[in-house]
Amino acid sequence: MRGVLSGFLVIAVVIGVGYVIGRRGYLGAQGRDVLTKLAFHVASPALLFTTLGRADLSVVFSGRLLVTALSTAAVAGVFVAVGAVRRWGVGRTTVGALCAGYVNAGNLGIPIAVYVLGDASLVAPVLLFQLIGITPVALTILDLSTAGEKQPLWRRLLTPLRNPIALGSLAGVAVSALGVEIPGPVWDPVTLIGNMAVPAVLLAFGISLRGSRLPLRGGDRGAVLLAVGLKAVGQPLVAWALAVGVFGLRGAHLLDVVVTAALRRPRTSSPTRAATAWARPWPGRRSWCRRCCRCRCSWWWRRCWGESGLRELRGVDHEVEGGGEL
Numbered sequence: 001m002r003g004v005l006s007g008f009l010v011i012a013v014v015i016g017v018g019y020v021i022g023r024r025g026y027l028g029a030q031g032r033d034v035l036t037k038l039a040f041h042v043a044s045p046a047l048l049f050t051t052l053g054r055a056d057l058s059v060v061f062s063g064r065l066l067v068t069a070l071s072t073a074a075v076a077g078v079f080v081a082v083g084a085v086r087r088w089g090v091g092r093t094t095v096g097a098l099c100a101g102y103v104n105a106g107n108l109g110i111p112i113a114v115y116v117l118g119d120a121s122l123v124a125p126v127l128l129f130q131l132i133g134i135t136p137v138a139l140t141i142l143d144l145s146t147a148g149e150k151q152p153l154w155r156r157l158l159t160p161l162r163n164p165i166a167l168g169s170l171a172g173v174a175v176s177a178l179g180v181e182i183p184g185p186v187w188d189p190v191t192l193i194g195n196m197a198v199p200a201v202l203l204a205f206g207i208s209l210r211g212s213r214l215p216l217r218g219g220d221r222g223a224v225l226l227a228v229g230l231k232a233v234g235q236p237l238v239a240w241a242l243a244v245g246v247f248g249l250r251g252a253h254l255l256d257v258v259v260t261a262a263l264r265r266p267r268t269s270s271p272t273r274a275a276t277a278w279a280r281p282w283p284g285r286r287s288w289c290r291r292c293c294r295c296r297c298s299w300w301w302r303r304c305w306g307e308s309g310l311r312e313l314r315g316v317d318h319e320v321e322g323g324g325e326l
Contacts, residue, residue: 004255007115011202014111018206027207035204039197044110045168047194048124050187052172053180055121063247065125067257068103071239072134075230076101082226090145096223098138100230102130103263106165108205111198112259122256124169131166135159236262 021027027034052060076097083093103109105127113123136159161167175182239261243249249257 004116007112007117010115011111014199014202015206015209018203019209020206021203022207022210032204032207035200035207039107039200039204041164043193043195043197043200044106045164046190047110047120047168047197048127048165049168049172049175050191050194051120052124052169053175053182055119055172055176057173057176060121061125064122064243064249064253064257064260065129067239067242067247067249068126068260069129069133070242071235071257071261072101072103072130074238075235078234079226079230083223086223088223091142092223094138094141094145096227098134099227101235102134103235103260105130105260105263107201109260109263111202112263114198116259117252117256123260124172126260128166128169128173131159131163231264232262 021031079097079100080093083089083096088096103126105123109123109127110120113120139159174180236258239257240254243254243257
């Protein structure tokens with residue numbers, strides 16, 4: 001227990017430093033965006049590649065992944081059922097289900113896996129499951145529920161391959177599965193680059209805390225609260241029940257699945273982009289998209305953010321208003 005608390009303390013301190021950096025403006029207006037791009041496109045793929053490249057895949061792809069998949073399906077199913085009863089519509093219900101069950105395995109999940117769970121490879125299977133399994137399905141549903149030009153099926157299916165973190169993870173899995181020996185002069189620079197991932201993500205997260213607004217100002221409060229409640233409390237409880245009652249997990253393995261299930265919904269993801277594109281043609285959808293994509297849950301803590309909660313990089317809020325391209 002002391003190790004878990006120590007890990008969260010380390011994360012909180014670095015996030016606090018990021019908040020101070022944001023308050024003082026040391027990195028300028030683009031500091032958070034630069035750190036986010038660095039982590040997403042360079043450091044995190046390198047970290048997952050080196051971690052998975054030397055990992056035991058039989059341990060990584062185990063029953064713990066099935067627990068996460070089942071808990072995701074359970075909470076998403078609850079939201080879909082409520083959405084059908086309340087007649088929220090296909091698009092709105094799909095976005096809400098994503099907010100209720102999608103976990104941030106790619107950004108905040110990596111620091112928590114490193115400092116709390118002790119192994120960054122634990123979040124990689126969840127990340128791949130979401131990008132390869134959930135994202136294409138969600139994009140297809142949103143695309144079919146929206147009038148206008150449809151994306152080709154092959155483009156939706158190839159969406160995960162445009163994600164640098166997914167590519168890094170898949171490359172690491174391939175190296176481990178094939179038993180490829182990468183020479184030190186090649187491996188060591190990649191490891192060094194990967195070491196930037198955790199501090200970059202946490203500092204960017206801390207910077208984003210500055211200027212957040214109070215949540216739940218406007219309509220659709222019931223749907224937003226349902227998504228947040230399912231994500232912050234429902235999914236961890238379902239994961240715990242499945243892990244203990246069905247799979248017989250105990251100790252560190254149980255901690256792994258519960259912490260993973262409790263990770264907040266990512267503010268930046270393919271579903272967020274899909275929600276933005278879905279909301280673009282209809283002004284009535286934009287406010288729902290803003291509020292639902294603000295839902296961010298970590299551990300047993302939850303909070304809904306203001307405008308900064310929807311931004312991935314500069315221009316995303318502008319896109320929700322219908323200008324520019326995503």
